[in-house]
Amino acid sequence: MDRISSTTLLPESFAGARDDITEQIVLVWGQIKAPLIVPLLRLAILLCLAMSLMLFIERVYIGVVITLVKFFGRKPEKRYRWEPIKDDLEVGNLAYPMVLVQIPMYNEKEVYQLSIGAACGLSWPSDRIIIQVLDDSTDPIIKDMVELECQRWASKGINIKYEIRDNRNGYKAGALKEGMKREYVKQCDYVAIFDADFQPEPDFLWRTIPFLLHNPELALVQARWKFVNSDECLMTRMQEMSLDYHFTVEQEVGSSTYAFFGFNGTAGVWRIAAINEAGGWKDRTTVEDMDLAVRASLKGWKFLYLGSLKVKNELPSTFKAYRYQQHRWSCGPANLFRKMAMEIITNNRVTMWKKVHVIYSFFMVRKIVAHIVTFVFYCVVLPATVLVPEVEVPKWAAVYIPSIITILNAVGTPRSLHLLVFWILFENVMSLHRTKATFIGLLEAGRVNEWIVTEKLGDALKTKAAAKAHKRPRFRIGERIHLLELGTGLYLFFCGCYDIAFGKNHYFIYLFIQAMAFFIIGFGYVGTFVPNS
Template identity: 25%
Template sequence: MRAVVAVLLCVAAVHAALWGVFREKQEAPNFKGILPSVSYAPFERGHIVADSIADSEKVRADLKKLSTLTRAVRLYSSTEGSELVPPIAAEFGLKVTVGAWIDKNADRNEREILSAIELAKHNGNVNGVVVGNETLYRGEQKIDDLIALIQRVKGSVNVPVTTGEIWNIWLEHPELASSVDFIAAHILPYWEGFSDKQAVDQALIIYQKLRDAFPGKRIVVAEFGWPSAGYNLQSATPGPFQQAVTLRNFVSRAEAIGMEYNIVEAIDQPWKYFEGGVGPYWGILNAAREPKFAWSGPVVDEAYWKLATLALLVGLLMSLPILRLPDATVMQSLILATAANGIGAWAATVFSYWTGHYFVLGSAFALTLGLILLVPLVLIAMARIEEIAAVAFGRKPLRLIIKGAAVAPATMGETVTFPKVSIHVPAYFEPPEMLKQTLDAVSRLDYPNFECVVIINNTPDPEFWQPIQDHCRALGERFKFINAEKVQGFKAGALRIAMDRTAVDAEIIGIIDADYVVQPDWLKDLVPVFADARVGLVQAPQDHRDGDRSLMHYIMNGEYAGFFDIGMVQRNEANAIIVHGTMCLIRRAAMDMAGGWAGDTICEDTDLGLAVIEHGWLTHYTNHRYGHGLLPDTYEAFKKQRHRWAYGGFQIVKKHWRRFLPGASRLTPDQRREFTLGWLNWLGAESLGVLVAILNLIWVPIVAFADIAIPDKILTLPIIASFVVSLLHFVTMYRLRVPVKWGQMLGAMIAAMSVQWTVSRAVANGLITEHLPFTRTSKGGLSRMSIEFQAFWEAVIGVLLLVGAAVLVVTNNFKQVLEIYVFAGVLVLQSLPFLSAVAIAILENSRLNEFSFWRNSAIRTAELIGLRPVALPEVVRNSQPVASEIHPEAS
């Protein structure tokens, strides 16, 4: 324990040191003077002055604050509350450049012109009038019409008159320059994609171009600024440090050359979301009227150490569960503590973003929803990291039953006892020859005291049950045959009938599916575990004997193996295994205490197993294969089986969740944790993946066409990190625990991803329905291939995600916003599970699914490149051609 505590403290110390190392501190020229002018918008566009006293007080408070920073303010409108500014500004000795907003609305334009003229006539502190703001750039007025408006105002006031336009508009229209008293040029390098380090140089270059083009003309840089937040535009990256350094550099150099300039803008305007992600963040004061940076001294983040403290506290809090791990190793603790502190750093980033940005209702809702969805994603990622650490660096499994390990048999005096086992084999329209193989294997069990109850339910066709009845008679009195019709409760109903026909002295019930061929030593090896009176259940893994039927079946078998060699082994350490209905031995007393087979879920096996655990019984697991069944015949059957498991799992969650409350059952905290994380990791992860993918699709047009980017550090990058963790988890766990080759492992990964849509549909069904009918998994070769494409909806969603990514990339080609590229990458990653389903559905009906195709292709390739001599047939008299022998490598 001391070593673990030391590791946690060391990781926390390193985490704190990293915050210290990466603390940003930049130098910039000091400015201790007063700015000549700043842009000021007192109210949101469309504001109506209904309470002039309240509005005047608001303006007065703003201007009082600004009077300590600037000598003048520039307005963009003369109505909507802006008309209150000039007389109040005079109270604080501030000059005002009045603006008249000009667009396509002739009536509004007239009101603006008249108001601007009146303000200039009646307020001695008005030092100029700007008629229109980027009106030509927006294409809302023709140049002749704009010049006419300028001339009209010039004839009505005694102050200089101009218009505000982007610098290149002035160069392109010299006639405009001739019509104004001075040139008011907007130079905003951010919107041209220049970096913050290039911005000031670029502004001075453009300023000189204007001076060269219009010698003797007064030139004012009417807008220069840099946003403190938002998305990048090509090389232009906004940020608090970038804003502070850029503005301080610009002001210092502008003052040195005697430039007239106006900084845009005075105060952040959260309502300017229509200008994209950067619109609200151009102010030198935030919306609370607080300075966003200091004009002298090093540029630093004043709240940095608060964020660091938050990150450390969250990291330590997330690390505390490590102390509960039994015999945690140093490396195991190190990995988990590092991950926990990583989450702490992310939490601090989220807090910083939330407190440092402005949100309208839609963006606040979207961000809140995104963060809510990320919480289970983070928990799932942590659970997977914990499993990696436990398997790779933790202690070896202690409770796993190892083949050949000594297990004390039950004794009575000097005599070894063999508790009677009743093996139940339920069957529903199963191929008779397949079921016969199962019963023959049971008859060969190396155990002296067992019976076998075969129950065929709801199968009226004699061709299915008559051969089995005859076969049971041939196998002897140990085999009991039941043909039950109109059985209620699916498989559970049949097993209840089997229990009624079970020998009264049977102490242990064994369950195997109709396709499982058991090994002779199954009972001999595992029944002795029940010598411990506390043991209620022993589970052996499923496996399959037909994985070589096709490439699809090969990868399916690899996918099944992962659950039984990884998850079940780890859960067994917490006495929290999942019962999966075949190769299972249950103490009869434990079954009776748990209420027997329940028919209210379609996963009656897992339901019963959880009930046994809830009553305090011990369970044990072995990963040795004591039986082999058959894989689903088709991909359609594979998906239907997974849908049944997921739907049944969701039914079990709804049925049992109250028993997970404190004191509601005998479940230990570790058992509650294992089941909760297990459900979250399976049902939650798949459903969450589909939900987030669909929500992201909805966001594509908003991101592509509304200049709103998804914040990468708090939303999209965690999704990518979660995908990387899942990939690392899959590869690491398979290499350490599952004895498969790389090719089968890759195929298993594709098969696992391919059922994401299927599982999510099952969860959705579980939310809106109480019961779905039990569907038998087609095995044994009786099922026919469906003519329908088995991944239609997966193909639709997968293609839409790829199209969405392409749209984002194409529309972002000019802006080159990094967050949009990251979002496009997320869409591609999210398409992989859907495209995996499409790939398997296509594979199933192609020649690529046949092993013979790959063997023959390998031979032909070897012959073509000379690695293998070409084998020519020899013609022998009175015989057919004899091909050379082929010894393909075992796959």
């Protein structure tokens, strides 16, 4: 009898302690809910509603503009003078401007041959073009491979220069800056820039240089990206949808209205005089391309986007590479905005409307608000209203506005309309990293200048998969588990369960689906996975 009572005593004590803790939590929650949680949540909702309206108005505005551009046929050839460069028997090839082609690269083992080969295959008088390979590789084997490839093309009569540095100061910006210091660059009028995975068509220069040659106010001609591996996995399809909207709508609208948009860092041709007037390449942020574009625009230079000219390139197909890329693309603009806001405001060489466009539309809405409102509103605040029924979100903000914004975003990639739901869920997950990176950039926190080159796989995935087919794959938790995503997924799942039990808005349908997306990505089941050697 004593033994029975002693064994039942311990569970009862635990049960009592558990009940006490639960009662204390409920008591504390009840005490702070009305005076603290409810007002804070209402304030958060007001801020999110304001940001949602900003984003909504911006999306509708550029949607109207792009519709008018297409309707009235405002093609680049109608807005700027373009005519082919004609041969001159008297001066010969001197009728053609001298063009520098820069290819910055860093340990690009899988793709260096593609980019160098494409650049060397550009159609242009051979004595009026210089190919400059800026190799910052730290792997001596890869360095030797790149140098041998340059020597191979040089033996074919191509004017190609292989340039290296003894450091990586400034990363890509530093390499481009050093490349521009070479003596032979002084004879060049224009510079075309291609990242290591970009493969321009042979007629690229014939289609871009005439715009710069006949329109002295133009500083930049930007081409569109064409993704060679967009069908590799679902994640690359999601990226294609986002980037197609950026090129099809945002870049086109910027070019057609204010002759300004962010240089994409590659697949573009710059007037060297414009680069020099703007102060050259700077490495103060991780978006040296955007930095140069903003500074050149403030000097009065105009930009042109050629949507009909496409350059093949590769999307990051591993989640690790994509996450690092998105950190850089989100942190850099926010940090640049912090550094340049006053410079833009006090500039007296551009119109007030252009300054408003750059500060409000280009930076505030697209680079800051869009990231923050997506995560904070739809992944934090909206789920929190389930736990605090005293606070409600208007249906127009919770349903109608995001639906319209999503539809407007989808127009860039009609072939992927059936993937729209997956795209929404994926973008919400990625907004976690973009929001984090945005605040790091605004506050200049620890990882503000982190630069990790986006990994290009080329045929590496197929090669490694074949080589390891007979081996048992090794699973490393650190390579696949992402705690931030899992934590957010648990929060959404808890809110969904609470909504089923006590809620009335039926948010649990969205909450469970979005939680599942966070779990899938949190456990690493997104993109391709290349095991370590």
